[in-house]
Amino acid sequence: MYRTCQNCKTSFEITDDDQQFYTKISVPPPTHCPDCRQQRRYAWRNERTLYRRKCDLCGKSTVTIYSQNKPYEVYCPPCWWGDGWDAKEFGRDFDFTRPFFEQFKELQLQTPRIALLTKNSVRSDYTNHSNNNKDCFMGFGVFDSENVLYATNVYGGARDTMEVYRTHNGNDLLYECVDATKCYNCQYGYLLRDCSDCFYCYDCRGSSKCFLSSNLRNKQYYFLNQAYSKEEYEKKVKEFRLGSYAEREKLYNQYLDLIQTKALHQFALIEKSVNVLGNVIVNSKNGKHVFDASDLEDSKYTIVCPDVKSSMDAYHFGFRCELIYESHALIHCYDVKFSHLSYDNSHLEYCDSCHNSENLFGCVSIKQGKYAILNKQYDVETFIELKKKIIEHMKTTGE
Ligand SMILES: [Zn+2]
Ligand SMILES: [Zn+2]
Known part of the structure; x- marks a missing residue:
């Protein structure tokens, strides 16, 4: 059709x-x-434009994605996660003489929002869309990490790492790397898997102690794609004064030249996957129009989606997500539609910033809630009946 x-x-x-x-x-x-x-979904994400603003509960200055002129009530993360308030106090009845979205918007304007999306993190004030971190700074989409600075999309944890984009499954001591999986002590690397002590390398796997080389598989002591003895290799590398900025600049240009003119490139980055269409897809099957996907199954039109099943039209979501539709920024969710900024939930529709909850419809900032509509809690039967009636109402208003 x-x-x-x-x-x-x-x-x-x-x-x-x-x-x-x-x-x-x-x-x-x-x-x-x-x-x-x-x-339309992109309009919902402010990932890294940060402001300072006073917390509307404790009055302290906090880092936030909402500028001072935004009409929302904004709480700093400790206040928002704390027990000093309850979003259900903002609960209200549904008014069948008015459209749903008008009422949902009023609830969004009145219910306090979390300054940035962080969960279970310590000393990581400047991180957003991130959780389970310790001592991280300027991290966006960073999870389970410690001592990670200036990083984006770090999955499966990293330690003592700086300036990286898209890393998977535990990395340690990385600097200036893009797309690294299980690597240790690498600098200026792109597409590295199970590598250690590799500097200025592109598309290398299972390799260690390699320098300015590309497309290596299980190699050691390679310099400019040539094999050397341990002693010769170490002597060659020692000739570079890695502590010198000018020398580093020269090396960086050589590295770019290596990627652009010497390395071999796959037509698309698709690894260990069947029946997929898109780019940067690892360990996946049956994905159409998917990008930045790993461990994905039966999904379509999804972007930045690690560990996702049977989902459509969503981005920046994953870590055990299933049956997700028209959503953004979800972690560990099942059967969630038209929602965002929500971790650890099931059966949510039209929800904004709700966590550890189930069976919510049109709710904002609910923590550990059940069977609520517009932040008002009901018994199971009333919830099911009312939800059905509201959906019918939304069909008549064209919503
Ligand atoms: Zn169109
Ligand atoms: Zn506060």
């Missing part, structure tokens, strides 16, 4: 598989094309 996008007016396809997924999760097919849907 083809549809015309309500926004850009181009035609887009809804396949039989897509339709089956929509039926499974009880949503009508989308009205916007995949690109317009992704653009």
